[in-house]
Amino acid sequence: MAFPEFENYLKSLTDLSDAEVARISALAKERKLRKNEFLLREGEICRHKTFVLKGMLRNFGTAPDGSEHILQFSPELTWTLDAESYDNLSPARYSICAVEPTEVLQWTKNDFNTLLIESPKLKSLSEKIISRNIYNSRQRLLTALSATPEEKYEDFIKQHPGMLSRLPLKMIAAYLGISLKTLTRIRHAQLLATK
């Protein structure tokens, strides 16, 4: 197998044939990113679908005051892109950057569209992933609107159990929409409570 992590991922979620999986892999280009290297910068055009083999990316926007707000973390075995930029070839409103040394596979829009036409099973997987993304965004919006900082932090730990130890606190704060000071206070209170 060219990319065992990716091909096992596909096989675990679909019943694509070996030939189909090989065809999808054959059109992928591998890319390695150093920690803090950008995959996409705000203002550029997002020309690829990206699958994370190893490592982790973050997808973030910049507020008018220059502060960074994280929309999504993409650890291994997940997909990422700036959908609006990819669909419309418009300048990206968000940036994508490596949190850790990261290895990704990328497909150009042309190649990926060809694959979607060739393989209805890939298309159906792709639609499922897009739908799940929509549901998650809605849920995340509801949490952002309604939860207390404590609830947001607890929710994050529940939803992303393995990620806490891989992320600097300031990124978790930028994902939760709370200040680093508030996050530190919450974590301190929790540590005391569990002692």
Place this chain on the structure above:
Amino acid sequence: MAFPEFENYLKSLTDLSDAEVARISALAKERKLRKNEFLLREGEICRHKTFVLKGMLRNFGTAPDGSEHILQFSPELTWTLDAESYDNLSPARYSICAVEPTEVLQWTKNDFNTLLIESPKLKSLSEKIISRNIYNSRQRLLTALSATPEEKYEDFIKQHPGMLSRLPLKMIAAYLGISLKTLTRIRHAQLLATK
């Protein structure tokens, strides 16, 4: 025309033929809602795509403390549903309720899927609307995470110029994720500043 508002809407956004438009209308069922009447309650299955002819709906979730948080307002000439419940026939996580006396058109999932297969132009419009919804949710999440209450309010007025006068303040607060008290303070400050 059976539903002139709807049919003109379709014709303004697509080049569907009169026969196709008539076919889409023919499968729609009209429904009227009183103010505060529910189109869908949390826990029910969302079995229809809904187009608003007149009036306005709100799509909201309930936080564990019982408070209501509004994900979306759907005024005339927009679509609404609980996507996760509709796609998977799972219990809805959100409710949809009429803000004003409202008239909608509804299609069952079976009928709408038939139309999507019959009419690639309708399918392409539908995909565009779903995509725009994704972009808007991301932007709304970024605002929820990053903006001050003042910025959120100003952004709302810019994005939804005609809606301010149609909505009770408590609903605007529940959409912005700020307290009614904060919203009242912001509006008061603005009124003083423009005097």
